[in-house]
Amino acid sequence: MRMAFLRALREAAATDDRVFLLVGDLGYSVVEPFAQEFPNRFLNIGVAEQNLAGVAAGLASSGKVVFTYSIGNFPTLRCLEHIRNDICYHQAAVKIVAVGGGMAYGSLGMTHHATEDLAIMRALPGMEVIAPGDPTETTLATRAIVTRPGPCYLRLGKVGEPVVHDEPPPFTVGKALTLSRGSDVTFVSTGGMLAAAVQAAEQLGQKGFSVGVVSMHTIKPLDADCLRAVAGQCELIVTVEEHNVIGGLGSAVSEVLVGVHGSQVGLKKVGVQDRFYEEIGSQEYLRAQTGLTVEQLVNAAETSLAERRSTNGQPGKPIRKQRESATRGKA
Incomplete structure (x- = not known):
């Protein structure tokens, strides 16, 4: 799913110069293509997730559409207060992307089990919560949320998820x-x-x-x-x-x-x-x-x-x- 997300995000960034990508010290050939293609719209904030949320909120307040991207619980639980106060309260156009939802990073132990995120994020006022079912839905969801106002949480798997849809289905946020x-x-x-x-x-x-x-x-x-x-x-x-x-x-x-x-x-x-x-x-x-x-x-x-x-x-x-x-x- 993560590759489908990043391909769709690069496509969106090519036609919309508002799109920014902020990461929390991630890479490993996944986000590098975006950074190389759009160096002025890519920031590696480092292992500082509170800053990740705060910087994203600031960029969004200046009219940008900001995607934050990190593993499992890190872009959500570690900076929850900042998401609530800086992003949701101000209805900032920040799209929080967690890769490895569920137990995708199971070999790293319970600290990497993202199994409470849907409950927590859907309780935040104004926060949309999306968990695509396969890479096809991931592509469609990424395209859709670029143009939607306000905050969104996009929960992804890791890699290797099978494609379920033979053809891209009609996709609308909020419609099953x-x-x-x-x-x-x-x-x-x-x-x-x-x-x-x-x-x-x-x-x-x-x-x-x-x-x-x-x-x-x-x-x-x-x-x-x-x-x-x-x-x-x-x-x-x-x-x-x-x-x-x-x-x-x-x-x-x-x-x-x-x-x-x-x-x-x-x-x-x-x-x-x-x-x-x-x-x-x-x-x-x-x-x-x-x-x-x-x-x-x-x-x-x-x-x-x-x-x-x-x-x-x-x-x-x-x-x-x-x-x-x-x-x-x-x-």
């Missing part, structure tokens, strides 16, 4: 992308978990389930219309995020569903449990520890759906059909 529809289960995914959600849906489909997939690339503003529509189409929504189950996508979705009058749709939140993971390992290894592999997603959906149907008294009959029958009986 529906990849498929299903009457039994719908996976609502954010960030780099999209490919796993698609694979899990395919496996469930082979077992005879009707399964949909939604890429909820924007956490704030959330696409409530999409969620209300999904709630009326299926029995169970499974949210999938490489983030704490508290405060992220699952919580945001539940905030919408609780206000859907008459909805009987179930909600299963799959994500990182509310603890620090002291284990050291690859992203794939840590995803397995948190229930985020394809097989674990399949099992979570099957188990939750079976429990709902069993609780309803007719394990072999979909809740949706029972509700329709009850409605016809009352008529």
Whole structure:
């Protein structure tokens, strides 16, 4: 994703001289092409993230569109007060980009696990929060936020994420992308978990389930219309995020569903449990520890759906059909 982001940013900078890139002592052949092409619009602030946020806010106040870029928690948690007071309060056009969302830097330990960022950033007034599902969405999101006013948090994976979209889909900030529809289960995914959600849906489909997939690339503003529509189409929504189950996508979705009058749709939140993971390992290894592999997603959906149907008294009959029958009986 990071390469897709930087390619799109270079394209934007070539046509818009307001675009600046500020980094926190990063490089390694990733940001160098931007620095070489636009040396007067690139600054390496160093390991000083509070200054990173402050300088970005100052540039934005002079009419620039400023992207700050660093690893995981560093451009967010380490300078949170500066983001809140200098950027959000003034509605500055600063786009905070974190590479390695979730456990992408798992081999470096819990200090590099970015698993609370969505919850924290979406609580800041005026802050838009976007977590693209694949490199294609990353390119489209980068292009979109250049022209949007105010602050934005763009959460990226690291490298090697599979391309899910064969063709670039129509992309709008705040509007989810529906990849498929299903009457039994719908996976609502954010960030780099999209490919796993698609694979899990395919496996469930082979077992005879009707399964949909939604890429909820924007956490704030959330696409409530999409969620209300999904709630009326299926029995169970499974949210999938490489983030704490508290405060992220699952919580945001539940905030919408609780206000859907008459909805009987179930909600299963799959994500990182509310603890620090002291284990050291690859992203794939840590995803397995948190229930985020394809097989674990399949099992979570099957188990939750079976429990709902069993609780309803007719394990072999979909809740949706029972509700329709009850409605016809009352008529």
